[in-house]
Amino acid sequence: MDWQGLFEPHHVVENVIRASAIYVLFVVLLRVLPNRKSGSVGPSDLVVVVLLATAVSGALFRDVSSITDAVVMIGTIVAWSIALDAVGARVPAIQRLTRSEPVEVVRDGEIVGRNLRREFMTDEELRAQLRLQGVESEREVSHAYVEHDGRVSVIRKAPPPQPRAGKAGVYR
Numbered sequence: 001m002d003w004q005g006l007f008e009p010h011h012v013v014e015n016v017i018r019a020s021a022i023y024v025l026f027v028v029l030l031r032v033l034p035n036r037k038s039g040s041v042g043p044s045d046l047v048v049v050v051l052l053a054t055a056v057s058g059a060l061f062r063d064v065s066s067i068t069d070a071v072v073m074i075g076t077i078v079a080w081s082i083a084l085d086a087v088g089a090r091v092p093a094i095q096r097l098t099r100s101e102p103v104e105v106v107r108d109g110e111i112v113g114r115n116l117r118r119e120f121m122t123d124e125e126l127r128a129q130l131r132l133q134g135v136e137s138e139r140e141v142s143h144a145y146v147e148h149d150g151r152v153s154v155i156r157k158a159p160p161p162q163p164r165a166g167k168a169g170v171y172r
Helices: 004-008 012-032 043-060 069-089 094-098 113-118 122-133
Strands: 103-109 141-146 152-156
Touching: 012 043, 012 069, 043 069, 069 122, 103 113, 103 122, 103 152, 122 141
Parallel strands: none
Antiparallel strands: 103 141, 141 152
16 A cells, blocks of 8 residues: 555645636536525535535545545635635625525415426425425415525415404404
8 A cells, every 4th residue: 555645645736726616616506506406405515515525435436646635625625615605794796696596486375486487396396395384375475485595485474463352342
């Protein structure tokens, strides 16, 4: 076994450029995909998980020259993730590039079919998401949105006002 070669870094700059290019490609790809395709994991988290798994598998199966090369790639991926999250939290333009806006799929109790189709979601899938939040029908919903991470957020309609009881149970 070549112990020195196992830990000796090879092509560090190339590995940083490769990991950076793939990271940016994944972020752009997930930005243009419909929100629901990423499930309940945020798109940036999904990018990191996929890329880290790929980098680690390369090290495990000897596709990279050394363990140090894999560490450089993993460090680059994590650094990009942290940097984009930190900058995106302070610079709205960056956040708009990395996160999609919520898509309204229910408005005033009516399903917005065009937006639902744009998210590649069926009426039944939407109704299942509403049921998971304790909503029996879209008619109970003021607004529902597919968020950037694929979850559906629901704003219920306000319940009708209840009459107040007067003296001796007489209603006013």
